[in-house]
Amino acid sequence: MARVIVDVMLKNEILDPQGKAVEGALARLGLAGVTSVRQGKSFSLELEGDIDESRLAQIHELAGSLLSNPVIEDYVIREDVR
C-alpha cells in the first residue's frame, strides 16, 4: 500500500485571513518572533498497490481540480514514506 500526500497552500501573494488570525493569536499567547503564518490543508491518499506514472498523473489532475482551487492555490504532491 502506498500513501500520497497532497499539500495545498494559498499562493504566496494571496491574502490568508486565517493565517493572519493565527499569527495574531500566537503573539497574544506569548510566542514572540513569529513573523508570518500561512495556513493550508493536507490530503492523505492511500492507494492500492504501488505508485506509477499514470496514477501520479491522475493524482495531479485531481489535485489541480478537486483538491485545490488553481486560481488562488498551489499544491505539492509527495510520497509518504513511513
Place this chain on the structure above:
Amino acid sequence: MSRHTDTVANAETTPELEQPYSELGLKTDEYFRIREILGRRPTSAELAMYSVMWSEHCSYKSSKVHLRQFGDKKPETEALLVGIGENAGVVDIGEGWAVTFKVESHNHPSYIEPYQGAATGIGGIVRDILSMGARPVAVMDPLRFGAADHPDTRRVLPGIVAGISGYGNCLGLPNIGGEIVFDASYQGNPLVNALCVGTMRHEDIHLASAKGVGNLVILYGAKTGGDGIGGVSVLASETFAEGGPTKRPAVQVGDPFMEKLLIECTLEVLRAGLVEGIQDLGGAGISCATSELASNGEGGMHVRLDQVPLRDASLTPEEILMSESQERMCAIVTPEKVDAFLAICRKWDVTADVIGEVTATGRLVIEWHGEIIVDVPPRTVAHDGPVYERPFARPSWQDSLQADGPERLARPSTAAEIRDTVLTLVGSPNLASKTWVTSQYDRYVLGNTVLAQPEDAGVIRVDEKTGLGVALATDCNGRFAKLDPYNGAKLALAEAYRNVATAGAAPLAVTNCLNFGSPEDPDVMWQFSEAVRGLADGCLELGTPVTGGNVSFYNQTGSTPINPTPVVGVLGVIQDVARRTPMAFRASDDVVLVLGESRDEFAGGEWAHVIHGHLGGLPPVVDLGRERSLGELLVAASVGSLITAAHDVSDAGIVQTLVEMALRAGVGALVRIPEGVDPFVFLLSESTARAVVTVPTSTLGAFESLAGDHGVPVTRIGIVGAAGDDLIVESVYGASATWTLTELRTTADATLPALFA
C-alpha cells in the same frame, strides 16, 4: 533592494526605451499622449499608474460622453446633497438624515473566482459608502447567470452566492434584496452587481479631497500585497482571451473581519473630526486614491511609497501602485491630529502609516527609497484621461428582431391549458422561489430590516425613534433592453420605481449599473447610448435624479455580447416603516383589485421566453406618467392605511403576482376574469404600470375614490381566502382554473435546490 528602479531622472536620459504599454492595456496613441503630458517617456511606475487609471473601468473613456446626460437632464430636486462624481451620491431623506447608495459591478472577477470575486464585490461597494461618511446598513445583489441548467452556471452560482453571504454575513450587514435572473446570454459572463446603502446625519458627509497644504496622507487598513494587480485594466476592460497568461492573479481575497474593523475605525475617526478628506481603495488601489485625492484638493501630493506596509516584501513599486489588495482606506489628516488618528487605528487593530503629505506644487510626486519614480500632474491621471466618441450604429438585425413579434406563438386556449402553463412558469428558474439563495444571506441582522426578499422592495428603518426609513429595489429585464434599449432602460426604471412605491415609499433617487458588451462593437455602443438616453429621459420625467453608478463593458464571450443590462436601483423614503405595505394577502374577505390596464403585450416576457424560447417584437409600452400616478396612489393608500397588501405586476403577469401573494400568506383567493377581456392576456401579459392590491371592505370606497383622484383604473377581481387553500380563477374560457397552494409551493420551491443544492 537589488532590483533596478526606473526613476524620473532615468526616464529623462533614456527616452528610447521600449515600454510594455500594450501589455498594460494602453493603446499606442494613449501612450504617446502620456509622453506628451510629461514631456518625456513615463517611468515604469508612471506607466503603471496611467495604465490602470486610463482603463475603461476607471476612466469611463467610452461612456463619459453619454453619461453627461444624467447631469444635463437632471430633474429639479432639493433632495440631492452630493451628486455624480463622488464615491457615491447622497440624498436628503428628511429629519436631518442623509442616505448614500450605489451599485457597482464585480462581474469579471466573479467569473474567474466566484466566491472571492463576489465577496470582494461586497467589500468594495461597502467601502465606497463608508468613504462618504455613512454607516453601511444594508446590501443588495442583482445577479445574472447563464441558463439555469448549464454546467457553468452550476460552477459559478453556488460560489457567488456563498461569497456574497460569506462576506456580507461576517460583516453583519443584512442583504435585503436584488435579483436572480437566468438567460443564456450571460453564459460565460455572469453579472454580479452589488449595491450598498448607508445612513448618516447631514453634518457627517465627507468628500474625497486632499485639502490643506502640509496635511498628511495616511494609508490604513490591510497591508498591501500582490493581489489583484491590474484587475481593472486587464480584467474589467478587455474581452477575455481564452487561456490567456496568468501572471499575478487578478483576483483578490477579502477579509470581512478586517473590513468590519475598518468600518468602525473609519466612523470613529470621522466622528472625532480627525479627517480632512477620505477615499477608499478599490480598483487601481494607491494610484487611484493618491491621484484623485490630490486632483480634488490642493493639486499636489508627495508620497513615500516605501512607507506603505507590505504583506510581501518583494513587491516592486509598480506592483504596489497597482495592487488591489482589499480593506484599505486613505485619509488626509492635519499634522496635530495624526497621533489621535493613529491611536484610534491602534484601538481597532488597524495598521496605519503616514505615507506622504499634501503640497501646492500641482504635482503628484512619488518617492521610492529616496528616488523620485513618479512626477505627474494628478489631474491628468485621475480626471483628464482619454475620452472616446466610439462609433455606434443601430444593429442591422434590430429591425428583424422587432418585426418577429410573439403574435405567431401558440397560446393556451382552455382553462386546463392555462393551468398547466402557469404551473410551468411558476417552476421556471426565473420565477421559482429564490429562497434557496436568499436564505443563505442574513436578511435581518442589525434589527432594522422591515421588508426583505421576496418582497417588492427591501425596506430598512433608519431612525428608531420616528420610524423613518428607506426602501430600495433594483430591476432590469435584459430581454426588453435587447428588443429596444431606449425603452428597455425606461422599463427597468419603471419597475424599480413601482416596486419601491408598492412597499409604500416615495421614490426619490436613482443609481445604476450599466452592464454591456464591448464598446468597440458599434452595435453594443448603440445599445449603450440608447439605454443611457432612455434612463436619463425617464429620470427627468419621474423627477428622480441619478446620483451615481457604474459602467461595466466587455461583458461578452467571444464576439457575443450579453443582453444589454442596465440595472436600475431606486431609493424611496417612507416616513414611518410601521405602515409599509407587504406583498402577502393579509386577511380573508379582503377584496383583490388590479390597478392599471392590461394590454396584449408579451414580447420579451417570461411566457414567450419559457414556453416558446422566443425573443422578438417590441417590449411593453412604458408610460412613466401612469407609473407616477400609480406610485403616488400606492404611497397615499399606505399613508391612509387603506390597503392591506400590494404587489407589483411584472414577470409573467397578474397570475404570477397572485401566486406570489398567496404563497407568501399561505392563503388563497377566488378570482374572476373581468368581462370582455381575454383570460390569457389578462393573466399573463406584462403590461406596465400595474399592481395588485388587497383592500378591506371597510376602506374599499375610500380607496376606489382615491384611485379615481389619481386617474388610476381599478378593477375588482376577487376575494382573499374565498377558495380556502386554493387559488381559483373563474371564467377562464368558460371554466375555472384551480391550483392548490401546496402544488404551487412544491413547484416553486423545488427548482433551485434541484439545480444547485
